[in-house]
Amino acid sequence: MNQRTCLSVILAAGEGTRMKSALPKVLHQIAGLPMVSHVVKAAEAxxxxxVALVIGHGSDEMRKAAAKFAPEAETFVQEKRLGTAHAVIAARAAISKGYDDVLVMFGDTPLIDADTLTVARLRLAEGAAVVVIGFRPPNPTGYGRLIEKGGKLIAIREEKDCSEEERKIGFCNAGMMAVAGAHALKLLDAVDNKNAKGEYYLTDIVEIAGAQGLDVVATEASFESALGINNRAELAQAEAIWQQRRRHEAMLSGVTLIAPETVYFSHDTEIGADTIVEPNVWFGPGVMVASGAKIHAFSHIEGATIASNCDVGPFARLRPGADLRNKAKVGNFCEVKQAVIEEGAKVNHLTYIGDARVGAGANIGAGTITCNYDGYSKFFTDIGEGAFIGSNSSLVAPVTIGNGGYIASGSVITESVPDDALAFGRARQKTIPGKGKELRERFASAAAAKKKAAGADH
Known part of the structure; x- marks a missing residue:
């Protein structure tokens, strides 16, 4: 099995008009990854x-996307949509290379799992020429039924053609199949379009193979794995299923999810054992969390690396490039972007750190911001080890705060501060006795006069 070669032909030419979208259907995302990418990943696993990707005429967007999610894939255009067998044969050049196995898959079945495909390939290795993947939907109405006899699949019967007894069959066609490479082109070329729609149906190869004395069998996938997506309601259903699977997997691997149904993972989220995730946390693409971290409620994390024993949130936002080192803390209502927070450093609350380094053990007071953007370019702020940045400070980049530097609260720092120095960047306070009372009386009198004038106008 390990030495058998395999081609995955993925049909992705449908426009998906029921999605009501300018975006090709298979590029709509599940867990931050296009549906068709999930299919490619399952095939590779x-x-x-x-990989041969069959796309529609003029699908430039699909070509560009394919270069990102399947850089090694060959793309083939189905110029006219004349049925599923016609779509597969569009990849003739790839099929003719002599692969042992050919998997035929659909770009809008993002939940298909590698185990289901592996079982189908095993049946080919055991001698079957065609393996049809079936499933048992809660309601089989509308699906083609798999007709079996003596352990062999003899036909796929569309519901309108089924007898009363055949309509009672709950085992239905999921559309996907595996075909022995040695027979693939011969079987496909034998399919004709002598039917009401004048189309070439892939399902016809079941009876064609049987008539040639070849073995045809069916394997079973779960209903969820075979779920096809045609509209946004089904897209949301698939997202929910994917998230449920991933949450279950995370918890079995040692992650505590206090309210699992409220935590959302991305397709590539990596999260270590003994991490605790509180309710309503969102992991966007590109997040790596090491063991023992704690992610508090309502945090949004994307493109970030979180080391062991870090503390994040609640209500924290980690944007791409955020790099939290061991035991770092980013607290409530803080935002970190393209910045390293070194070991034991604390960014506790109401703070923005962007394009910066916060040295080990440094403390960033509430309301501090790194002023990193002048409207045209980004600039870097370097905060040394053990530095203390007082509350409500603005650090105007490019600027360096030396190791052990101390910034007085309310300062605007525009020049670098040496190691262990104290810096003030604010106006000197002036106190005028009695002036507060005078201002209150003046403001109250003005407000009363304005109210009186407004009443006179009416």
């Missing part, structure tokens, strides 16, 4: 050594 099942041992596919080649």
């Amino acid at each position: 099942a041992g596919a050594t080649g």
Whole structure:
């Protein structure tokens, strides 16, 4: 099995008009990854050594996307949509390379799992020429039924053509199949379009193979794995299923999710054992969390690295490039972007740190911001080890705060501060006795006069 070559032909030419979107259907995302990318990943996990992507005419957007999520994939255009077999044969050049196995998949079934595909490939290795993947939907109405006899699949019968007894069959066609490479082109070329729609149906190869004395069998996928997406309601359903699977996997690997149904993972989220995640946390793409971290409620994390024993949130936002080192803390209502928070440093509350380094053990007071952008370019702020930045300070980049530097609260710092120095960047306070009372009386009198004048106008 390990030495058998495999081509995955992924049909992705549908426009998806029911999605009501200018974006091709298969590029709509599940867990931050296009649906068709999930299909490619499943195929590769099942041992596919080649990918042929069949797209529609003029799908430039699909070509560009394919270069990102499947850089090794060959793309083929189905110029006219004349049925599923016609779509597969569009990839003739790839199929003719002589792969042992050919998997035929659909770009809008993002929940298909590698195990299902692997089982189908195993049946090919055991001698089957065609393996049809079936499933048992809660309601089989509308699905083609898999007709079996003596352990062999003899036909796929569309519901309108089924007898009363055949309509009672709950085992239905999921659309996906595996075909022995040695027979693939011969079977596909034998499909004709002598039907009401004048289309070439992939399902016809079941009876064609049987008539040639070849073995045809069916394997079973779960209903969830075979779920196809046609509209945004089904897209949301698939997202919910994917998230439920990932949460379960995370908890079994040692992650505590206090309210799992409120935590959302991305397709590539990595999270270590003994991490605790409180309710309503969102992990966007590109997040790595080491063991023992604590992510408090209502935090939004994307493109960030969080080391062991860090403390994040509640209501924290970590943007791309945020790099928290061991035991660092980013507290409530803080935002970190493109910045390293070194070991034991604390960014506790109401703070923005962008394009910066916060040295080990430094403390950033509430309301501090790094002023990193002048409207045209970004600039760097370097805060040394053990530095103390007082509350409500503005650090105007480019600027360096030396190790052990101390910034007085309310300062605007525009020049670098040496190690262990104290810096003030604010106007000197002036106190005028009695002036507060005078201002209150003046403001009250003005407000009363304004109210009286407004009443006179009416």
